[in-house]
Amino acid sequence: MLRGSLAYPFLLGVLCFSTSQAVAQPGATEPPEAYKSIFQPLPMTAENPANPLTPEKIALGKSLYNDARFSQSKKISCNSCHLLSSYGVDHQPTSNGHKGQRGSRNAPTVYNAALHFAQFWDGRAKDVEEQALGPIMNPVEMAMGSETDVLGVVKSIPLYVKAFKKVFPEEQDPVTFKNLGKAIGAFERTLITPTRFDAFLKGDPKALTPEEKKGLALFRDLGCVACHNSPTVGGQMYQKIGLVKEYPTKDLGRYGVTKNEADKYFFKVPSLRNIEKTGPYFHDGQVNTLKEAVTLMGRHQLGRELNDEQINSVIVFLKTLTAKPPRGTVTG
Ligand code: HEC
Numbered sequence: 001m002l003r004g005s006l007a008y009p010f011l012l013g014v015l016c017f018s019t020s021q022a023v024a025q026p027g028a029t030e031p032p033e034a035y036k037s038i039f040q041p042l043p044m045t046a047e048n049p050a051n052p053l054t055p056e057k058i059a060l061g062k063s064l065y066n067d068a069r070f071s072q073s074k075k076i077s078c079n080s081c082h083l084l085s086s087y088g089v090d091h092q093p094t095s096n097g098h099k100g101q102r103g104s105r106n107a108p109t110v111y112n113a114a115l116h117f118a119q120f121w122d123g124r125a126k127d128v129e130e131q132a133l134g135p136i137m138n139p140v141e142m143a144m145g146s147e148t149d150v151l152g153v154v155k156s157i158p159l160y161v162k163a164f165k166k167v168f169p170e171e172q173d174p175v176t177f178k179n180l181g182k183a184i185g186a187f188e189r190t191l192i193t194p195t196r197f198d199a200f201l202k203g204d205p206k207a208l209t210p211e212e213k214k215g216l217a218l219f220r221d222l223g224c225v226a227c228h229n230s231p232t233v234g235g236q237m238y239q240k241i242g243l244v245k246e247y248p249t250k251d252l253g254r255y256g257v258t259k260n261e262a263d264k265y266f267f268k269v270p271s272l273r274n275i276e277k278t279g280p281y282f283h284d285g286q287v288n289t290l291k292e293a294v295t296l297m298g299r300h301q302l303g304r305e306l307n308d309e310q311i312n313s314v315i316v317f318l319k320t321l322t323a324k325p326p327r328g329t330v331t332g
């Protein structure tokens, strides 16, 4: 594997130089089965029985995803903020939307998002089908005035009308807002990025290097896995930012949706898939490096000051969650 063979000797050199006892740490020889109850390999696609995947629907969703005609300025598409060629993010703390306006939150990656238990940092949309309709109307994102305006765009493009008929053949008038969400959602359900970590979880102990396995064991033993688990290594629960030690932020997170006192400062635990490539970090995009993100997690979520050796080891593991760009999607 090209990426692995280039990165590994360098990392190994750094680790051996800085920590002679690291070699003797546990974890390097633990078998994949040891992690069965914590992580599972990614599926090929994120299935939704209410929105069955067909090649035509996925292709339609991909066109819509990339089409800036669904924005008031005709300049912004989903791909403006979730660049498929940049691991599904824009690398901005907060995104540039309609007329350069910025929201208050960082754009999460669309890769593997369909597998999350809810969408958005505060979980205000239940799935990618529902989520996809939000930004089109959001005044600081694509800023379309009404559903009628959006459907007017679809209807003005004969190729789309034809495609909607083909994708939803059983419907009299298939050009609906809901079907637009279904098509974009179907495309997003294919944006799944397995890596060597999945090969490891499937039973190949050699898919990860000893250093990477040490990092994985440390990630577990520190307690990161209490929140970052499952195939997406996150994305399956809400948790308070600043659980152990208060974290300064004005954003009340999930509270904004439920108005329940107990939900203040709760956010959806982000997936750590491709985390190496999706900075800046946290809901407000204020954390620039992975090193800083891991340090803050230790401090605020676990009440621990992690040392450099621990932080570097965790990062060695986190990098195994970086996918090689899949053909036709991540193309960078
Ligand atoms: C102007 C930038 C912008 C545009 C355009 C945009 N998004 Fe987003 N997207 C964001 C931001 C910012 C968030 C996080 C907002 C929040 O959580 O409150 C987000 C969240 C999401 C999420 C949730 C992911 C997760 O892990 O919770 C998905 C999925 C998504 N967008 C898909 C899309 C799709 C599909 C489109 C096009 C229809 C789109 N976005 C257009 C900026 C954008």
Ligand code: HEC
Residues within 6 Å of the ligand: 219, 222, 223, 224, 225, 226, 227, 228, 238, 239, 240, 241, 243, 267, 268, 269, 270, 271, 272, 275, 278, 280, 281, 282, 283, 284, 290, 293, 294, 297, 298, 301, 302, 314
């Ligand atoms: C109690 C739950 C919990 C624990 C334990 C936890 N995290 Fe997190 N993690 C979160 C939440 C919630 C966020 C989102 C914080 C925010 O954006 O304000 C997060 C965010 C992150 C991010 C940034 C993700 C992004 O896309 O911006 C990284 C990296 C991360 N965690 C790694 C770790 C590591 C490494 C550990 C162990 C040292 C850990 N976490 C322990 C809940 C947790």
